[in-house]
Amino acid sequence: MAVKKPSIPKSPSPLTAEEQKVWDSVYNAINHDFIPNECLPLLVLYCRHVCKERHIAAQIEKIESRLDLTDLDHLKIYKSLMTLLDNEGRSVAAHARSLRLTSQALRSVNDSNRSADHSPKPWEVE
Known part of the structure; x- marks a missing residue:
């Protein structure tokens, strides 16, 4: 009997x-039950911020090569766009951390014992 993968x-x-x-x-990279239903609106925001960024x-x-950064007006436009880009990047990172989608969070979920010391813990010794 084949096991059906959750949709x-x-x-x-x-x-x-x-x-x-x-x-x-995102869902192709994680177990489909990794994100609880109550966090799905946060994933929506993550997706939107990734696309906006x-x-x-x-x-x-597109416009970078046409800007003359010695021109104050061009510099203001460039600075505004770079600020928007930075804000979106920060939002993406914040949502990824909240959803535990970062490589560090996923690694700690998959490798619960990442330390090099594999000796028994004091409470594990018989």
């Missing part, structure tokens, strides 16, 4: 196609 839960809010790809990629980075890349 990816639906988002509690509508997602764009790009946001849905992020949602699916990508969009802002793409816009910066």
Whole structure:
């Protein structure tokens, strides 16, 4: 008898196609029951911030070569875009930490005993 893999839960809010790809990629990287239902709205925010960060980075890349950073107006535009990019990046990181999606959090879940010392603990000795 084949074991049926649980399906990816639906988002509690509508997602764009790009946001849905992020949602699916998260679920393809973790056990499907890793994120409890009450945290799904936080995953929605994570997906949205990832997409916004990508969009802002793409816009910066498009206009970067045309900006004259000796021009004060251009410098203000560039600084504003870089601030937006930084804010989105911080939001992505904060949501990833909250959802325990960072490599460190996932490693600690998968490797509960990461220390090099494998000797028995005092309470394990008979």
